Amino acid sequence: MTPATDPRIQPPTPRLIATDLDGTLLRDDKSVSDRTVAALAAAEEAGIEVFFVTGRPARWMDVVSEHVHGHGLAICANGAAVVDLHGGGTMLEVHSLERATALEVVRSLRERAPGTSFAVETTEGFHHEPTYSAQYTHDPGTIVAVAEKLLHHEARPGAPVLKLLAQHPRLEPDGFLALARATVGAHASVTRSSPSALLEISGPGVSKASTLARCCAERGISAGEVVAFGDMPNDVDMLTWAGTSYAMGNAHPDAIAAASGRTTANNEDGVAIVIERILGDLP
Numbered sequence: 001m002t003p004a005t006d007p008r009i010q011p012p013t014p015r016l017i018a019t020d021l022d023g024t025l026l027r028d029d030k031s032v033s034d035r036t037v038a039a040l041a042a043a044e045e046a047g048i049e050v051f052f053v054t055g056r057p058a059r060w061m062d063v064v065s066e067h068v069h070g071h072g073l074a075i076c077a078n079g080a081a082v083v084d085l086h087g088g089g090t091m092l093e094v095h096s097l098e099r100a101t102a103l104e105v106v107r108s109l110r111e112r113a114p115g116t117s118f119a120v121e122t123t124e125g126f127h128h129e130p131t132y133s134a135q136y137t138h139d140p141g142t143i144v145a146v147a148e149k150l151l152h153h154e155a156r157p158g159a160p161v162l163k164l165l166a167q168h169p170r171l172e173p174d175g176f177l178a179l180a181r182a183t184v185g186a187h188a189s190v191t192r193s194s195p196s197a198l199l200e201i202s203g204p205g206v207s208k209a210s211t212l213a214r215c216c217a218e219r220g221i222s223a224g225e226v227v228a229f230g231d232m233p234n235d236v237d238m239l240t241w242a243g244t245s246y247a248m249g250n251a252h253p254d255a256i257a258a259a260s261g262r263t264t265a266n267n268e269d270g271v272a273i274v275i276e277r278i279l280g281d282l283p
Helices: 021-025 034-045 058-063 099-112 173-184 208-218 233-241 253-258 270-281
Strands: 016-019 049-053 073-076 081-084 090-094 117-122 125-128 161-167 189-191 198-202 226-230 244-247
Touching: 016 021, 016 208, 021 226, 021 270, 034 049, 034 270, 049 208, 058 073, 058 081, 073 208, 099 161, 099 173, 173 189, 173 198, 189 233, 208 226, 208 233, 226 233, 226 270, 233 244, 233 253, 244 253, 244 270
Parallel strands: 016 049, 016 226, 049 073, 226 244
Antiparallel strands: 073 081, 081 090, 117 125, 117 161, 161 198, 189 198
16 A cells, blocks of 8 residues: 555545645656646646645746646745746746845854855846856846845845745755754744755745645635645645645655655656545545
8 A cells, every 4th residue: 555545544625736846746857747747637627726836936937837727826936926827927926035134144144154155036037146056047137246235225126035045065954954944033934945955045934835825715725625745844834734735755754744644756656646546536
């Protein structure tokens, strides 16, 4: 018996499926399997909404934008933005990190964790310090400068900050997360989704769960009618909030502890397996 078919975990008929992307819905090569595409389409045909809930910025949603059906909404940047994928990535909601708060976070982490490098994700793009390892950005509009300059109130004042990223070359990932939460957790939300010591810092109270809860309330959907999937610490709040939740077979221990069930790994179509079972149980 696999965790995904454990008869002790019988979810109610869901109205919404909320799934993380990297390490969850996507395979390690960042593809969406044919089986998963079919399961998502079948869920929406059955009247179940599907929300992609990810740490990715809107500009990185091309991996799944062709697989959205009805509403086409996604929650990006760990809850900092709600994006219309049918509308070319238009941001419908923004829950920003105040620049003054971000500057205080930078100051505190530089003091507590010397060697930390920073990057800034705004509604208009991605900018980073010279020492920050930004292997995935090739945007010609990227500004490379110290964080204090990137976050100055006169620097691109019309671009809200979605999240601050903090990277350390030597610290252990969970140790860096614990240190940052102890240092700045009263002023900002700190989490991580990378296997390296890379933290994602959002405005206070902003998380995948907070924005998902707001979107569900607008639709009259309760937490008990939501099935969520995730694999990393940035999914923990969402997995805890949803009435039924599944940690992937490849999940971080914190995600496993937060979820009400487990499914197989992302490379084994763990999300599709659960969706197929849910649909099979519908009247």
